[in-house]
Amino acid sequence: MIDARKRALAKTLSWRGAAIVLLGFVTYLLTNDIKTVTYVTLFYHTLQLVVFFLHERVWNHVKWGKTKGLFIQMTGLSGSGKTTLSRAVAKKLINEGYKVELMDGDEYRTELCRDLGFSKEDRNSNIRRLGFVGKVLARNNVIAIMATINPYEEIRKEIKELGPFVKTVYMECDLDTLISRDPKGLYRRALSGDIKNFTGISDPFECPEHPDLIINTADESLEESAERMYRFILKETDN
Template identity: 40%
Template structure:
């Protein structure tokens, strides 16, 4: 719902940055949720950026592959940019797989060291549902033997053991998922 424009502290609330990292399997609904929630935040007057993993790979981390080392480098670079933006009052939504727990933890620690809020959201959609959605055709290509190294199928995905929020996008609508995320941020004084 947000804070009314004339409420005491409304500008402070909207000006408080944070990184909201949405991790999950390919086609789990991370980007769809990030974009829907980002619109909700913008409508409430927050400064918002969505650091979409596919766009980042095209521009910021072009040339990196999908080895464990390259994936870690990708996550650390995105984490650096997210923290920088968040430290300047932006709500940064990061729909990026980030398959390894230690990579995500390093990003969290960077935020803690800098005093910047970090919220880890597990977009908890089962692999069979992701394969049905198959937004980018990756699961079909992997099944046909055209690609390998698909996260959660033939490459590891380490789901967060204790995320700040777990959202079952396969059990609810995008609006319901966005409302769930909004409630969690309101609880933390971020929305």
């Protein structure tokens, strides 16, 4: 939970009041003079406020350590490792103190986009809604990672135009590898015709033309991919 402004102000004032009382008490024990207590207390806290103000003004001009929000739109076929990689990267970022939101496509499908199907129009609407959420999060200095198939270049370009804070990460993986790592057999069922509108088989997947980062999960380990994406995000969020 976050303190409301009134509560935060009350805590600040009570802390400053306690400091004034303590300083006055110690000064009185040492000097046994009320006038000296008054002068010392007023001088010390006035000086402290001035120094704090100047200290904050200086740090406001220092760019080191500041970060900005970022919206990562991932794109890749089912089974390419989008969610797994996103979780690994999010964990590393959170451990370093960054604010991160993992936007899992399946989770958002059951909540925000439950009214949408799998036609091209509905898929684009799904990405468009998630794009709006990602934009709001990035605007509030959150690193938002959207782990979805995101198959069409048209909507990826539309999301990219939301601002320079949007970056595209392409999860590249060949079909043979995807089939071999598919425990539910979805690709085999799609190839046999049991599943309709399956991206990469009976529905198109358009490779991104100019992704900001390409990760080939068939050639890299999870640790290697996570480190590359982590370093990429740090570079993009560094002011």
